[in-house]
Amino acid sequence: MKKLTILSGAGISAESGxxxxxxxxxxxxxxxxxxxxxxxxxxxxxxxxxEFYNQRRRQLHEVEPNEAHQLLAELEKYFDVQIITQNIDDLHERAGSTNILHIHGELFKSCSCNNKSLIYEQKGDIYLGDKAEDGAQLRPFIVWFGEDVPLYQTARELVKDSDILVVVGTSLQVYPAAGLIHDIKDDCLLIVINPNETGFGYGQRAVVMKEPATKGMKLLFDKLVNLA
Known part of the structure; x- marks a missing residue:
């Protein structure tokens, strides 16, 4: 099976609210x-x-994957699909995708503020005084601006190995994630779905679809299946 990698961003989750x-x-x-x-x-x-992330977590319990998420999951029937997402929600998982790399962390996890390798499932709120096993305050398991992105090198290797890279719902303005696009091999097909201008020009390299995530994926799905 051809290796299809998806780089997803906030635009795909925005359509779920x-x-x-x-x-x-x-x-x-x-x-x-x-x-x-x-x-x-x-x-x-x-x-x-x-409290900010508690509110985001509560909201995440109330929203559902949209058709773009579902179509990406459906592509696993035809491709070796790997999703690299900048999103901290679990909508890709709930839609049925099985290979997801959350490079900016996960809202439904927490960690010690002194040791990010102490990670816990976190479906409810976190309060001051909630401690990890090392005695440190629990914090959201999120990569904040100014922090290292520990899964970035893994993401680079996945992109380098791709036959097709689909960028959906991201304007490629957040680094280092935006830099992943430069790691594709020469014969990799690059497809970009985003209604707005992206962070840089592609020249003739990319097929650009200026559409929201759901509409773009509906237009693209059959074309991708024909390439499998």
Missing amino acids: IQTFRDGDGLWENHKVTDVASPEGWRRNREMVL
């Missing part, structure tokens, strides 16, 4: 991103950061 800060005024659910998604924000106000 999860807000993205990239398409608007730079705020994420009315918070400055640096206040809720940076080590500095965590140091300034842990309680606010915990």
Whole structure:
């Protein structure tokens, strides 16, 4: 089977009702991103950061995968599919995809704020005073701005091995994830689904579909199956 890699971003989850800060005024659910998604924000106000992600977690229980998620899962019948997602939700999993690399972390997990290798399932709220087994405060298992992206090298290797790379729902503005696009091999087919301008020009290299994720995937699905 051909290796099909998907690089997904906030645009695919937005169609399920999860807000993205990239398409608007730079705020994420009315918070400055640096206040809720940076080590500095965590140091300034842990309680606010915990409650912000508690609200995101509660919201995630209420939304469902959309047709774009479902079509990506369906492609596993035809390709060796690997999803690399910048999203922290579990909508790809719930849609039925089986190979998912969350390079920015997962909302339904927590970790020790002193040791990110101490990871726990976290379907409910986290409060001040909730401790990991090392005695440190639990924090969301999220890669914040300014932190290392430990799965980035794994993602690079997956992209390098791809026969087809589909970029869906991301404007390629967040690094290092946006840099993955440069790792494709010369004969890899590059397809970009995004209604807005992306972070850089592709020249003649990419097939660009200026559509939202769901519409783009519906238009693309049969064409991909014909390439299997």
